[in-house]
Amino acid sequence: MQEAYVSVDIEADGPIPGRFSMLSLGAVAFQADGKEIGFFSANLNPLVGAGQDSETMNWWSENKEAWNICQKGARPAKEVMQEFADWLQWLQELDYAPAFVGYPVTFDFMFVYWYLMAFVGYSAFSFSGIDIKTLAMVLLKKDFRKIGKRTMPHRWFSKRLNHKHVAVDDAREQGEMFIRMLKESRT
Numbered sequence: 001m002q003e004a005y006v007s008v009d010i011e012a013d014g015p016i017p018g019r020f021s022m023l024s025l026g027a028v029a030f031q032a033d034g035k036e037i038g039f040f041s042a043n044l045n046p047l048v049g050a051g052q053d054s055e056t057m058n059w060w061s062e063n064k065e066a067w068n069i070c071q072k073g074a075r076p077a078k079e080v081m082q083e084f085a086d087w088l089q090w091l092q093e094l095d096y097a098p099a100f101v102g103y104p105v106t107f108d109f110m111f112v113y114w115y116l117m118a119f120v121g122y123s124a125f126s127f128s129g130i131d132i133k134t135l136a137m138v139l140l141k142k143d144f145r146k147i148g149k150r151t152m153p154h155r156w157f158s159k160r161l162n163h164k165h166v167a168v169d170d171a172r173e174q175g176e177m178f179i180r181m182l183k184e185s186r187t
Helices: 056-059 065-073 078-091 105-119 133-138 168-183
Strands: 002-012 022-029 036-043 094-102
Touching: 002 078, 002 105, 002 168, 022 056, 022 065, 022 078, 022 105, 022 168, 036 065, 036 078, 036 105, 036 168, 078 094, 078 105, 094 105, 094 168
Parallel strands: 002 094
Antiparallel strands: 002 022, 022 036
16 A cells, blocks of 8 residues: 545634534545545534533634634534545545644644544544644754745745635645655655
8 A cells, every 4th residue: 555645624613622613624535646636625513512612713804705604504513533544545545544644733634533533433544643743843854943934945835726714725735745755854
């Protein structure tokens, strides 16, 4: 099996899963050469009994267009996560081993893993993911805290996409950035 680098981005109404909800899930799978294999996109209903973080909701009030997009067609989390697990299974049937890629991986992975375990019972990603910021730290030979999108070379960024907090678009953007970094790391 070759790896499929599954760039994932989520939108949420708070900082942790369970107490707060994942509102949107976007994932784009890439081969190492940058060819897009496929994508997944869905909006989720908030968890029953979960709250909304006031600081996060203040941020959403300043990003109303993105908020409206992540509300459209929202469906039950169990339904969405089963479809996502099925999509990951489809990748495996194509002979790809899915590797989770995120920026920051800890935030997105935390939500996706929690939701997969809560609603599907397993994770095709196992317990790990690739952090784009950590890869940048290694490539740039800088301390982790000195790495951010402002300190990364422009050659890594997509020229056609803008980070607008629409999960699937942001997943594609960061996936393309990861592929550029991966190729550079292998030259």
